[in-house]
Amino acid sequence: MENATTIRSEIEKELKLGGYTFNSFGQATGLNRGIFSAMLNGNPPKPISVRQMDLITKALNYPEDWLYDLYVDECFYDGRPHWKRVKPFLIRCVEVGNLRCVEKVLSRLMEDLNHIPTIFNLAEELYEEGKLKEAIPFYECVIENEKYQHSERLAISHYRIFSISVSGIMKINLEAALRFVPFRNRVPLDYHLDGLLKLSNLYYNLNQWKEAERYADELRSLASIVCKNKENNNLNTERHLVVYYGQGYLIKGNALEKQEKYEEAMKYISGYADLNWFENLGGIGQKEVQKFTLWANANQLNLKILMGDTGSLPIYIQFLKDNPPEILLGLLTIVESANKHGFLIENILQQFSRELNSFNNELSMEASYYKQSFSYHTYADLCYQLTIYMFNNHFHEKGIYYVLKCLRKCLQINNKEKFMICTAMFEKFRAQATKDQGSEYESIMEEVLINANKKPEIHSNYRAF
CATH class of the missing domain: 1.20.1440 (de novo design (two linked rop proteins))
Known part of the structure; x- marks a missing residue:
């Protein structure tokens, strides 16, 4: 209770310095005079909520996390964690960037590992609300303290960290990938598909073609199995199921192309050229199928150009004019081929x-x-x-x-x-x-x-x- 008293002593000191009465400070904060009196003079004192602490801090013109270090003990008012205070306090700490207090509270909570499911649920709640960065410390806490190494909760935490951490800073991407890889087969099926797609795309963008191939192969295999099992139609994946199936072929072929294995890459185009046979496409799925057909046509021409077939250039140029989003990639293909085979493209x-x-x-x-x-x-x-x-x-x-x-x-x-x-x-x-x-x-x-x-x-x- 030492810090609980200290937080109250700190508030009382500021009231005296500012010449406030309970009534005048209640008006300044918007808090009821009786509630304010009970917080400071009650026996025992009424616990202070995070909202009340923030209102007091604002009225006194201090930085918003002025009392946060002192509030940690308020979360454990009688020696036990009180989730009605712990949860909003942890969320506010990550919102204002006070990770020191997050670590203090989590350290106290982890004295009893039975709190891990609660921490995981908080992380999931934040993730679902789109508060991705705010969720990271709690997933990390689960990863560091989960006692069952084969638990789904641990695997999901690694997946979430990987998904959140995917960024333009390649080193961070790779570190996140390396942490997730050993757990990729332990996550639920929908996360497994999403994880393999992200891994294959990540390694493709890192120019690590063999790794991109590896995860594209895994993605293609898993998507094929899922397609055959109609019980998997209700998966909650980020994309339509046809995307995972088609991308397994597309990324594999593109990775082979980057290694100049053009003839081998050509074999994979048929895997995504016509996916109209796919069941339960709906409007979204049909649009994805149309894109795959377009990319198949583009990649066939790409490979011909890269192999030095300049006779295909007029057809390819017309294709690019008819499909403006393909112009950027198409010009890259043409210039690469010109550099390799020595023809002019002015x-x-x-x-x-x-x-x-x-x-x-x-x-x-x-x-x-x-x-x-x-x-x-x-x-x-x-x-x-x-x-x-x-x-x-x-x-x-x-x-x-x-x-x-x-x-x-x-x-x-x-x-x-x-x-x-x-x-x-x-x-x-x-x-x-x-x-x-x-x-x-x-x-x-x-x-x-x-x-x-x-x-x-x-x-x-x-x-x-």
Whole structure:
């Protein structure tokens, strides 16, 4: 009870300093005079709620978590945790960023491991309300203290942390993935599907093609089993079931393409080219099937172009004009192939000059059905390939134009590896830069130094269609 007295002593001290009476301070806080008197002078004193504490703090013009350290004991008023105070206090602590008090309360609660289910339920409640970051400390508490290592609760906590932590900072993504991987087969079926889709997309965006293949294979296998079992029709997955089945084939083929295994990649296109046979599609499922058919057509042409089939370029160009959201990826394919096989594409670039200028506009990215973060990474790749193309063909000013675009985008999405390569490329051709281009480069480098002293911005990073 020492801190319970201290919190009251602190309030009483401030009342005396401010010359308040119970009546005048009750008016300042909006609290009933009788309730306020019972909190300070009752025998025993009436417990203080989190809301009342916040009203008192506001009336005294102190920072909102002024009394939070003292309030920890109020949560354990008679030595036992009182959930009516513990729960709102924990939520307020994470809302204001006072993790120190969260740790204090959780440490006290974990003296009795029977409180773990309650902590887990709080985490789930916050997650369902969309308070994802607020839920993290409670999932972490479950992970650290769960005594049954094969419990579903532990596996779900790892899954939730992984889902929340998926961001544009690749190191964090990978750490979250590595923690979740050993538990992926222990979560409920709907989370299992979502987890495998996120893992395969994550490793694809990290350019770890073998790992992307591995989880795409697992996803394809699991989705196939689920499709055959009609009892699984009521799964509460984030996406329609057809997405998991199709993505298993799509990501597998795309990962093979990135390893230049073009003929092998071509074999997987048939797995998602026509999914109209899928049961219970509904309106949402039909739209997903249409997208897979579109991507199948696009990827067949992609692979032909990447294998050097320039005769397919007119068909591919018309396809891109008919399907504007595919232009960004399509141009990347064309430029990559031009760099690999040594053919010129000036005429093609001219045809898509308007789109090339608009890709750096966020509104144009939002108009696509691709996730914005995926479009950012694709645009960075396109600028990188255009830089190589322009320098290879001695268009130095244009090469510097695109290397600067690539540097800007890599800085935004935190792609350090490509940023370093582009920096080296700029330095190699620095003498060819105009005065304005030189100033632009210096501005980017200044931004790097500024960002070094700030917390990095978080973006979504996994490829989700």
